[in-house]
Amino acid sequence: MAGRIDAAIGCMFLLSVAILLQTSLAQTTHVVGGSIGWTVSADSAVVYTNWSSNQTFLVGDTLVFNFVTGTHDVGEVSKAAYDSCNGTTFIGSLITTGPASIVIKTAGVHYYICTFGMHCSYGQHLMINVKSTATPPTATPPASPPVATPPTTIVAPISPPTTSPPPSPTVSPPSPSTTASPPPLTSDSPSSLPPPPPKSASSVSVAGFSATVFSIIVAFLF
Ligand SMILES: [Cu+2]
Incomplete structure (x- = not known):
């Protein structure tokens, strides 16, 4: 009896560890702009647009804005503020210390800008589309056991015919x-x-x- 309880607890422990590992592996750290980092240049707008289009952002992922403190900053803003490069109101707070790490907490479109001088107007802004967590893929494996259930229900109808002839x-x-x-x-x-x-x-x-x-x-x- 005690052995069965220990085995059950062990199984539950291993299962929870596996789930934790899967969850932690699902989270990705995105270094904004890659090797270029968070800076301003003539083609900044194109750089960050291309970079974000090649990324898959999920809730729980981390954005890393690489910049030297005092040369840039980063803050999340509304779409209106992003479009107008209005660096006065932020979602959360403006981060002035680099490098800055921001954990994405919600799905949807998120906007980030630099408030230094004309950096945003020159193209130092980032728009990303965040999807909800990768739970749908993990939910798909559990869906396969239910698929195995239909065969058993099909077998059940077959058995009645075989039993009825003998009687x-x-x-x-x-x-x-x-x-x-x-x-x-x-x-x-x-x-x-x-x-x-x-x-x-x-x-x-x-x-x-x-x-x-x-x-x-x-x-x-x-
Ligand atoms: Cu800047």
Whole structure:
């Protein structure tokens, strides 16, 4: 009993460890701009647009903005602020110390800008589309066991037909034999019953005949 409980606890522990490992592996750290980092240049807008288009962002992932403190900053802003490079109001807080790590907490489109000088207007801004966590792929393996269930339900309908034929053959042979055997018994019994009445009638008549003969003999003698 105790051994079974220990085994169950062990299995649950291993399962939770596997889930934790899978969850931690699913999280990705994205270094914004790759080797270029978080900076400004003539083609900054193109650089960050191309970089983000080649990434898959999931909730729980981390963005790393590589910059030297005092030369840039980064803050998440609304779409309106992103479009107008308005660095006055932020979602969360403006991060002025580099490198800056930001964990993505919600799905949807997120916008980031640098508030230094004209950096945003020159193209130092980032727009990313974040998908919800990779739980759908992990939910797909559990879906395969349910797929195995339909075959078992299909097998169940097949078994009834195989079981039903045996009963009918076994039932039919007994019924003819039972129906056949009663008729001989009933036919014998009626035929056997009638003979007794004739026998008894003849015996009565014989008895009456013998009594008559006896009375005749007695009368003849006396
Ligand atoms: Cu900047």
